[in-house]
Amino acid sequence: MEFDPRWLLFVLPVAFALGWLASKLDARQWKREQRESPKPYFKGLNLLLNEQQDKAIDAFIEAVQNDPDTTELHFALGSLFRRRGETERAVRVHEHLLRRADLSKPDRERAQHELAQDFFKAGLFDRAEAAYSELRGTAFEREARLALLSLFERSRDWARAAEVAAELEAAGTGSFAQRIAHYLCEQALVAQSQGHPDLAQSLLHQAQKRAPEAARAYVLLGQLLAQGGDAPAAFEQFNRLLSTNPPAFNLVAMDYAQLAQGLQRQAAALQTLSARYEQAPSMPLLRALELLDPAGHRSRLVRHLKAAPALSPSLSAATELFKLEAPALPADEQAPLLQTLEHACRPLRRYRCAACGFEAAHYFWQCPGCLSWDSYPPTSVEELA
Structure with missing residues (x-):
């Protein structure tokens, strides 16, 4: 059977019509999807x-x-x-x-x-x-590990927090040495509260090795040794703190002076505290110096107040000086004036978190407000100005 070319007259128009109709349907569908x-x-x-x-x-x-x-x-x-x-x-x-x-x-x-x-x-x-x-x-492994770290901190599972921090450090996320040292310190406090001082000391030594420049392990170990009756070892820990992290020495200045008295090392301690005070004057150092050298306390307070414009105004120093001069005043004037000064000083003696501004009467290694570590300067609000 031979092909009849006349069929093309019917097929071509039909194919064209079907193609046109299909394109219209696709366009309508696309417009409807875009519209709806x-x-x-x-x-x-x-x-x-x-x-x-x-x-x-x-x-x-x-x-x-x-x-x-x-x-x-x-x-x-x-x-x-x-x-x-x-x-x-x-x-x-x-x-x-x-x-x-x-x-x-x-x-x-x-x-x-x-x-x-x-x-x-x-x-x-x-x-x-x-x-x-x-x-x-x-x-999402890195984000998951960081979240787990925060989760274990909140639940105070310090051992598992240390494991996750070590994993993050090994993965190249950054250094977690100081944070791991804090976890070891927290475990040491738990061991101490449960009556295991030897374990607590071992954990604190591990923390020092993990982060030699971190202050907390020296502070806690010195205080633990002092409580256990090993005053010479405690005194040495505070000396190590002064050499590795001088600003944090303010936190133990009074403990240091008390240990020096018990060990009959007042002269050496007085020299150490005086040298530190000349480098960075502060009220904790002044109070520690008063314990070792009460006779020179008044003159130090006066010098501290005279240097206030170069440092910061010190209402605490003025209050301390007033206590020394108060006996010269009538008895009925001493109490209200001293009470007024103490009331004005109280807010200035607080510590303030550098991350969120949370203030507290006591020093915290981890901010209770934003949970940041080492965000509290070891000086009071008064001396930050």
Whole structure:
């Protein structure tokens, strides 16, 4: 049978018409998707940028309902829930993502990381620990380890915190020597409270080896040895503190002077304290010097006040000087004046965190406010000015 070219007259127009119709249908479908799907998403994004989180969540929920397979919308919605403190809803969103069989490996790891953050924010530390542990060997391993470090610090699990810090250091995240030294010091305090002074001393020696320039191990070991009756060893620890971390010596200046009295080393201690005071005058050093040389205390206070413009105004020094001069005043004037000065000094004798500004009457190695380590200068607010 021979081919009839007249068939082309019918086939070509039909093929052209079908192609034209298909292109129209595709264009309409594309326009409908552009018109319907992104609208709630961009609406939610606009509300989020305007800090209207409640309305943004409603818009994202609508977008998810229109396109339930879009993972980015789920991630955005889960993050919003967590930021608002609605951790249960955030957990449901991220668990729903993890149950999807078609989720890619990067998105699955990301969902696991988001879920771990949900548990941490909710205070479910055991579940957060399990969730973070599953991120080993993923792109979120570093973030997971840092979160675990914070989690173990909060739960005061110092041994495991030291393990994670060592892992981070080995992975090249940075130096964690001083933080590990703090963990060893915390374990030493626990051992001491449980009646194991030998173990406490061993842990403090480990802390000194781990971070030789860190002050805390010298302070705690000196105080522990003094309590145990080994005054010469305690005195030596405080001398080592002075040579390795002079600013922190203010924290033990009075302990140092008391040990010197018991050991009959007043002359050597007086010389050491005087030399340190000439380098960096402070009230803790002045009080320690008073213990060893009461006769020269008044003249030192006067010199300290005269040097105040070059240092900082010292209301504490003025109060100390007033105590010495108070007997010359009428008895009914001494008490109210001294009470007024002491009341004015009290806020100035506090310590202030350099990271968050949290103030405390006692010195802290870790800030109770922001949980930063070594953020308190070893000088009072008065002497920071």
